[in-house]
Amino acid sequence: MPELPEVENVRKSLIKDLKLGSKLSDICFLRKDLRFPIPQKSLKKLINSKLANIFRRGKYLLFEFTNGVMISHLGMTGQWRISRDIKSLKKHDHLYLVFDSDIFLIYNDPRRFGYVDYIDEIKLVNEHPLFLHLGLEPFAEHMNFKYLKSKASKAKRPIKVFLMDQEVVVGVGNIYASEVLFQAHVKPSRLASHIKDPEWILIVKAIKQILQNAIDGGGSTIRDYRKTDGSKGSYQDSHLVYGKDGQPCTKCKSPIKKIILGGRATFWCPKCQY
DNA sequence: AGCTGGTCCTGATGGC
DNA sequence: TGCCATCAGGACCAGC
Numbered sequence: 001m002p003e004l005p006e007v008e009n010v011r012k013s014l015i016k017d018l019k020l021g022s023k024l025s026d027i028c029f030l031r032k033d034l035r036f037p038i039p040q041k042s043l044k045k046l047i048n049s050k051l052a053n054i055f056r057r058g059k060y061l062l063f064e065f066t067n068g069v070m071i072s073h074l075g076m077t078g079q080w081r082i083s084r085d086i087k088s089l090k091k092h093d094h095l096y097l098v099f100d101s102d103i104f105l106i107y108n109d110p111r112r113f114g115y116v117d118y119i120d121e122i123k124l125v126n127e128h129p130l131f132l133h134l135g136l137e138p139f140a141e142h143m144n145f146k147y148l149k150s151k152a153s154k155a156k157r158p159i160k161v162f163l164m165d166q167e168v169v170v171g172v173g174n175i176y177a178s179e180v181l182f183q184a185h186v187k188p189s190r191l192a193s194h195i196k197d198p199e200w201i202l203i204v205k206a207i208k209q210i211l212q213n214a215i216d217g218g219g220s221t222i223r224d225y226r227k228t229d230g231s232k233g234s235y236q237d238s239h240l241v242y243g244k245d246g247q248p249c250t251k252c253k254s255p256i257k258k259i260i261l262g263g264r265a266t267f268w269c270p271k272c273q274y
Numbered sequence: 275a276g277c278t279g280g281t282c283c284t285g286a287t288g289g290c
Numbered sequence: 291t292g293c294c295a296t297c298a299g300g301a302c303c304a305g306c
Contacts, residue, residue: 002299002300003299003300006299035282035283035300035301035302059300073300073301074299074300075282075283075299075300075301076283076298076299076300076301077283077284077285077298077299092284109283109284110283110284110285111282111283111284111285111298111300112282112283112284113282113283113300113301114300130301154275154276155276155277156276156277157276157277157278161277164300164301166300166301173299173300174298174299174300175299176299220299221299222298222299223285223286223298223299224285224298224299225299242299262277262278262279263278263279263280264298264299264300265297265298
């Protein structure tokens, strides 16, 4: 659910809400597992250490403490929210961290596709099995058309499915993949290995631009995504094709089409994209 | 090696 | 109102 812009917004607001340097007084678990078992014993090691920083890698959040690191992935419906009142626990709250004895950071996730994990040190993150095969960050300088083209040279799958592959480039999910290809005028079902250089250049530009604009717009709230204070993002109002099937294209007025690629809903304009 | 489909889980929605 | 089918922003894994 949350793609890179949403996760980045969560990261930024958590840093504001929690203040780096605040002490973790306790961590409490309301169930044993999310998508994977929660490493309760390891995470307990973080108690009494201080929050040093919060990083993002792809769609993962990394909470660096002076004693170790908590890794978090939000899956489809995961949310971190801040509360000052622990009596306000809701359905599907699965664990919470207590900072300076009175600030509660609560993880809620109805579908439980999200998960948390623990590593000893931030520099070990790239050896973690979940991070081992992650592709480039979209804003990295070398995330350029040559990189994507070489990754796609043997890819006999649609460009839209290719762009969502976290081993290629991290952070692009189902919404932004459709939006990127609309901006780049590329039909989503084209095979990745058949994309031409000028098209790759447009795709790279669109990835960087759309993700940055979405970050600046506070992310997209389709249904579940909320900022840490419970408010919605606003970038959904800037979507040009996602969820717009049957509606006239903003550029040419032909009806936006919906197809399924890689098992996921895909939206595109048959006149503007080819 | 690369790709597809099934799978985890709950909740919202729409048709009958 | 109830029941059922379908669909959801992710990503692992088995099997081809």
